[in-house]
Amino acid sequence: MPDNNTYLVTGASGALGRLVVEGLLRGGATRVIATSRNPASLADLAARGVVTREADFNRPETLEPAFAGATHLLIISTHEVGSRADGHLRAVAAAKAAGVRHLFYTSHAACDTSTSPVAPEHVVTERAILSSGMTYTILRNFLYAENLLMVLGNALEEGRFYGTAGESRVSWLTRRDCADAASGAMLHADAHANRVYDVTGPRAYTYAEVAALLSQVEGRPIVYEDLSEDGYVDLLVGRGLPRPAAEVLLGLELSLRSGEMEPVNDMVRTLTGREPETLESFFRHGRGAAVAPESLDFLQHEMHDRA
Known part of the structure; x- marks a missing residue:
């Protein structure tokens, strides 16, 4: 059965985002959009048929046009600790306005109870996603090896x-395992609708x-x-x-x-079909x-x- 969904990955010029795009392509997705603050950095993906667009979470006017036409969208959390929550909320709002059906997000393990300094902004983002009315899948990634x-x-x-x-x-896992878990969840979205997953090593x-x-x-x-x-x-x-x-x-x-x-759980295997x-x-x-x-x-x- 042909896959008529359109998959979008934000932050696709980063190491994790690029691996997610690769996973989508490997998995048979034919409609893939990759966004970045610097879309020129995605030229190699564009040469392979991936649509590339500018999306800057700090420039709200770029977001809804960038997200147009996407049915399944992954927000990769940004690195600006202390100021990233606002950008994440703009991205969630733009996804809803653009008509995205299923929203995915890379979060932080145990963020709702964690004392980690990186956790609070993930909590804010998760709450916005849960209250958005969109179908969602939240991937709470453990620490990268x-x-x-x-x-x-x-x-x-x-x-x-x-x-x-x-x-x-610490249940360390590799960035590639995080990426493949994300692309696996996106490609089999209906099986993971409205779920929050810990993704461990x-x-x-x-x-x-x-x-x-x-x-x-x-x-x-x-x-x-x-x-x-x-x-x-x-x-x-x-x-x-x-x-x-x-x-x-x-x-x-x-x-x-x-x-x-x-x-430790088997979520990588569940989402990818292979061992981490x-x-x-x-x-x-x-x-x-x-x-x-x-x-x-x-x-x-x-x-x-x-x-």
Whole structure:
């Protein structure tokens, strides 16, 4: 049966958005729209038949025209922590005005109870989606394995890495698994209507267990050292991170202590039909091609906004 839906992905020039578009194309979607603040960056997708448009959440006049004709639309949360909720709400309103039937959103795990500094704006966005009257699917993604790249360089050089999360566990998953889960949900939208899903990795690790896994992969000892809260901030500042950004990272670390990132489920398999990538596989095969963790780009905005 032909797929007559038109799928739209916002933020398609970002690493996650581009992977979602790729997943839609692989899955047989023939009507795909990719939007970006800089549509010229989507030229390679346009060459493959993807419609590309400008959509800037901070320029509301671009949104409804960009969303016109879309039946299924994925809002990828932006990185401007502290100012992104307004942009998200504009996108939700524009999607409704454009006649979008099914709205998808990449949210944050346990955002309604989380103490993480990134959670509140996700709560605001989720509430707007639930009250919009549109059919919805909310994907509460757990932490990217790519975020570990922030510490990997120093860990390999020094034989240790640092945090302040204690014995808490994190169910890491790769950006590709998040993307494939999103495209899978979009392509089988009716089965996932009006649902809120936690999207987790296949196993939860303490930082000490991450260090042990790195040791196994690298063939040499790498250890984890748990610091006090002040010690962690001082370490980050000493390595060149502005104090406001270091305090944001501290807030993320402290939120892990509640156990909010520990759950493990089979949602990646449910949405994609395959098993999620393991952290060991990512360390062995994925990290060489990975880039700096896009999900923490918001730190640049935090540094600027709080300076």
